[in-house]
Amino acid sequence: MSTQREMKEKNPWHRPVTIIITVIGVIAIVALVTVAVLQNWPLSQKYKYGIVLDAGSSHTALYIYEWPAEKDNNTGRVEQTHSCTVKGPGISSYASAPQKAGESLTECMQEAVHRVPKKRHHETPLYLGATAGMRLLNVQNSSASNKVFQAVDEALREFPFAFQGARILSGQEEGAFGWVTVNYLDDRLRQGLETNGALDLGGASTQISFVSSNYDGSESPSNSVNFRLYGNDYNLYTHSFLCYGKDQALRMTLAQQTRSGPTSILDPCFHDGYSETKEYSKLYDSPCVSDRKPQEAPSTYIHTGKGNFHQCQEIVKSVFNFTHCQYSQCSFNGIFQPHLQGPFGAFSAYYFVMNFLKLTNTSIPLEQVKEKLAHYCATPWTQIQKQYPNVKHKYLAEYCFSGTYILTLLTEGYNFTSESYPNIKFIKEIKGSDAGWTLGYMLNLTNMIPAEAPDSPPLPHAGYISIVTVIAVLLFVLFILSMRPFWPQCSKEPQII
Numbered sequence: 001m002s003t004q005r006e007m008k009e010k011n012p013w014h015r016p017v018t019i020i021i022t023v024i025g026v027i028a029i030v031a032l033v034t035v036a037v038l039q040n041w042p043l044s045q046k047y048k049y050g051i052v053l054d055a056g057s058s059h060t061a062l063y064i065y066e067w068p069a070e071k072d073n074n075t076g077r078v079e080q081t082h083s084c085t086v087k088g089p090g091i092s093s094y095a096s097a098p099q100k101a102g103e104s105l106t107e108c109m110q111e112a113v114h115r116v117p118k119k120r121h122h123e124t125p126l127y128l129g130a131t132a133g134m135r136l137l138n139v140q141n142s143s144a145s146n147k148v149f150q151a152v153d154e155a156l157r158e159f160p161f162a163f164q165g166a167r168i169l170s171g172q173e174e175g176a177f178g179w180v181t182v183n184y185l186d187d188r189l190r191q192g193l194e195t196n197g198a199l200d201l202g203g204a205s206t207q208i209s210f211v212s213s214n215y216d217g218s219e220s221p222s223n224s225v226n227f228r229l230y231g232n233d234y235n236l237y238t239h240s241f242l243c244y245g246k247d248q249a250l251r252m253t254l255a256q257q258t259r260s261g262p263t264s265i266l267d268p269c270f271h272d273g274y275s276e277t278k279e280y281s282k283l284y285d286s287p288c289v290s291d292r293k294p295q296e297a298p299s300t301y302i303h304t305g306k307g308n309f310h311q312c313q314e315i316v317k318s319v320f321n322f323t324h325c326q327y328s329q330c331s332f333n334g335i336f337q338p339h340l341q342g343p344f345g346a347f348s349a350y351y352f353v354m355n356f357l358k359l360t361n362t363s364i365p366l367e368q369v370k371e372k373l374a375h376y377c378a379t380p381w382t383q384i385q386k387q388y389p390n391v392k393h394k395y396l397a398e399y400c401f402s403g404t405y406i407l408t409l410l411t412e413g414y415n416f417t418s419e420s421y422p423n424i425k426f427i428k429e430i431k432g433s434d435a436g437w438t439l440g441y442m443l444n445l446t447n448m449i450p451a452e453a454p455d456s457p458p459l460p461h462a463g464y465i466s467i468v469t470v471i472a473v474l475l476f477v478l479f480i481l482s483m484r485p486f487w488p489q490c491s492k493e494p495q496i497i
């Protein structure tokens with residue numbers, strides 16, 4: 001009993017001071033590691049939201065974007081979480097009943113109210129950008145255009161979001177923001193990689209935007225947009241061709257064929273067997289063709305098809321003007337265009353049409369693509385209708401024209417060749433977000449792409465935690481070793497019990 005007590009008194013590990021120091025040491029190290037881990041633990045994700053309404057010529061679409069609340073300034077993080085297609089036509093079609101333009105947005109806006117968490121409503125910016133349909137209405141009837149905007153404004157103010165206004169985007173903005181969107185989603189801007197050009201085909205206008213090393217903006221400065229994004233300077237070439245969206249281009253090819261006001265036309269861009277009676281007043285009700293309206297034309301004409309790709313291409317070519325160019329080189333209509341450079345993403349109607357025609361694979365030689373389209377155009381209308389009973393009648397009737405228009409615009413208009421055609425990728429979306437101008441527009445207006453690259457911490461989170469843990473363990477081992485003089489000594493002599 002007394003020897004036991006003696007040993008206890010001699011063994012420093014049994015001294016209260018040593019025990020207390022050890023416990024405090026362990027607690028301190030555990031606390032140090034815990035604080036380091038907790039401090040750097042990602043906060044429970046809170047999101048911010050932004051809503052953009054794309055008021056196009058053919059329809060309006062609503063997009064909701066979401067990004068982690070604490071990382072506004074980082075890239076590649078803003079994502080589309082929801083989209084809603086507004087029922088009915090584009091807002092420019094409500095020129096004679098502006099109130100209905102506002103009302104048409106209600107359903108999608110209510111969806112947005114449910115999709116965005118309530119506590120975020122008041123801080124969620126809401127934008128409406130109108131494109132070529134409203135540009136044309138503004139040219140045709142500016143007071144009607146103002147009334148449509150007034151109605152849309154009033155309707156959107158009813159919702160609990162931070163409404164930032166409704167306006168017409170210039171063609172240059174539409175092109176440039178489309179380019180920002182595709183390159184942002186591909187994470188090319190933050191990483192400073194070679195950028196992709198953007199080809200956007202709408203209903204009433206079409207945009208081409210790309211960076212070319214032989215373009216510094218000095219030739220045709222109106223086509224130049226300068227950006228400084230994440231510390232990199234971009235000199236972007238962009239042009240928007242009003243009236244060269246696929247719906248207005250179709251009007252122009254029809255106007256070309258009805259110049260003398262005939263009662264019927266035999267159109268190679270429509271399938272053999274297609275026949276519909278159409279109104280002249282509707283065909284010419286657009287500033288893109290109104291000046292070509294034939295005098296004393298009957299009220300209607302019969303639009304029949306004969307399905308001939310090559311003849312169709314000739315008519316389509318006739319809506320482009322290649323005769324004059326005051327610059328070193330042009331695309332068409334006397335518009336400057338530098339040498340095409342790099343890969344291109346082609347979206348909106350480029351994708352819808354080429355996807356339907358199963359022609360999105362650009363590694364198929366261009367000549368073969370034309371042959372396939374020629375074969376499609378030559379298919380009788382009755383057979384096409386039987387083959388695609390669920391496709392919207394208007395789209396189905398127009399795919400031969402639309403495909404021919406796309407190939408003609410790309411090759412004759414923009415000068416893509418058999419060699420450069422494979423540089424085009426037909427895309428609908430990138431990483432779940434639709435390709436289009438809306439995301440780039442919101443990123444710009446919310447200043448979410450910084451001009452300079454954001455500073456990043458010298459160590460990533462995992463590296464920081466590992467180093468703190470290693471140091472803590474080393475300290476602990478050092479502490480234990482420093483207590484060596486107090487370690488219990490084992491007797492070398494065998495003990496007889």
Ligand SMILES: O=P(O)(O)OP(=O)(O)OP(=O)(O)OC[C@H]1O[C@@H](n2cnc3c(O)ncnc32)[C@H](O)[C@@H]1O
Binds near residue numbers: 056132356
């Ligand atoms: O940019 P603007 O010129 O104002 O036009 P938009 O915004 O209305 O243009 P979209 O990109 O929404 O659509 C482009 C065109 O594609 C058409 N379109 C949409 N879905 C389609 C589909 O599935 N098949 C064929 N065409 C389609 C639509 O009617 C337009 O003519």
